[in-house]
Amino acid sequence: MAAAQMLLELRGVNKHFHGGGIFKQGRKVQATRDVSLSLAAGECLGLVGESGSGKSTLGRIILGIEKPEAGEVLFQGVNLYGKDKAAVRNVRRDLQVVFQDCFSSVNPRLTAGESIAEPLKNFTGLSYRKQLRSVGELLELVGLSAEDAAKYPHQFSGGQLQRVCIARAIALRPKLIVLDEAVSSLDVLVQSQILALLSGLRQELNMSYVFISHDLAAVAHLADRLAVMHAGGIVERLDTMADIHSLSHPVSRALLAAVLPPEPAGCTRKQELAAENLAAAAQTK
Ligand SMILES: Nc1ncnc2c1ncn2[C@@H]1O[C@H](COP(=O)(O)OP(=O)(O)OP(=O)(O)O)[C@@H](O)[C@H]1O
Numbered sequence: 001m002a003a004a005q006m007l008l009e010l011r012g013v014n015k016h017f018h019g020g021g022i023f024k025q026g027r028k029v030q031a032t033r034d035v036s037l038s039l040a041a042g043e044c045l046g047l048v049g050e051s052g053s054g055k056s057t058l059g060r061i062i063l064g065i066e067k068p069e070a071g072e073v074l075f076q077g078v079n080l081y082g083k084d085k086a087a088v089r090n091v092r093r094d095l096q097v098v099f100q101d102c103f104s105s106v107n108p109r110l111t112a113g114e115s116i117a118e119p120l121k122n123f124t125g126l127s128y129r130k131q132l133r134s135v136g137e138l139l140e141l142v143g144l145s146a147e148d149a150a151k152y153p154h155q156f157s158g159g160q161l162q163r164v165c166i167a168r169a170i171a172l173r174p175k176l177i178v179l180d181e182a183v184s185s186l187d188v189l190v191q192s193q194i195l196a197l198l199s200g201l202r203q204e205l206n207m208s209y210v211f212i213s214h215d216l217a218a219v220a221h222l223a224d225r226l227a228v229m230h231a232g233g234i235v236e237r238l239d240t241m242a243d244i245h246s247l248s249h250p251v252s253r254a255l256l257a258a259v260l261p262p263e264p265a266g267c268t269r270k271q272e273l274a275a276e277n278l279a280a281a282a283q284t285k
Helices: 055-063 085-092 112-123 128-141 146-150 158-170 188-205 216-222 241-246 250-258 269-283
Strands: 008-018 028-039 044-049 070-075 095-099 176-180 208-213 225-230 233-238
Touching: 008 055, 028 055, 028 070, 028 233, 044 055, 044 216, 044 250, 055 070, 055 095, 055 176, 055 208, 095 158, 112 128, 112 146, 112 158, 128 146, 128 158, 158 188, 188 208, 188 216, 208 216, 216 241, 216 250, 225 241, 225 250, 233 241, 233 250
Parallel strands: 044 208, 044 225, 095 176, 176 208
Antiparallel strands: 008 028, 008 070, 225 233
16 A cells, blocks of 8 residues: 655755854754654654754754755655745645744734734735734634734733744644744743643644654653654654653653753652653653
8 A cells, every 4th residue: 555645754854054163164064964754644743852963954944944955855745945836835834833932033013913914914815804803813722812913022921922923823724833942931831831732723723743842841742753863863763752761862861861850869759750740741642
């Protein structure tokens, strides 16, 4: 039987940068190294790794905004860096992003409503009236109220503004959202609220996520599968987050250790509890 078409497929993706330096010769940095991965419709792939391992570069490559030197990126079967520009334009609206820093990803001079309406204006033929109604519905979908449309970014808390950014990202009902450290700058309580929101929206709107994070605990809440990056390459994969404690690569172990609190000698119960919580998070999505 032929394999079903994946929503996203990366084959042998390579990207390097020149590090700069005073003589402009700079060291070559291999930001992604022969990366291949795939994602089915409705799935969430967690992409973890230490700082500088290439996660955000890979995220930009997936979004079609950072051309790799080698390899292919197929989204809904369309090569995002291929020659068929019309086909690329057609699928681009199904690909959205939410970044870590919500304050710098919105225009401070636009109201929340105007920001959320931008993709509707650019990609749909909706009348102004219908755009307004759609903005109100989107705000309610992310747990804000339609009246919040009139507020400016500085009038929201970080968590509320991240909800606005999520509303903008889902405005066109995309098939895939790249969440690049989307909860990292929020405090723990707000983080778990936004993770719950993302989890609910994913089911309601049947979306897929690539969830980029250095925080394995946050990833365990949302992801179905895991890829661990190191020095531009994928060094370990999990097909189910229930196996999170079987991670064995030193980088994976370090990321796992980072979410377990340090223990005084001879006392392991707190660590056991943290491990149980992590496993529970991976199972109760
Ligand atoms: N535009 C660029 N020019 C030069 N080097 C770059 C550029 N973008 C990324 N790099 C380098 O590529 C490597 C991977 O960076 P990337 O931002 O993808 O890592 P990351 O895993 O997302 O890190 P972080 O978690 O700190 O954001 C790093 O060494 C980085 O310095």
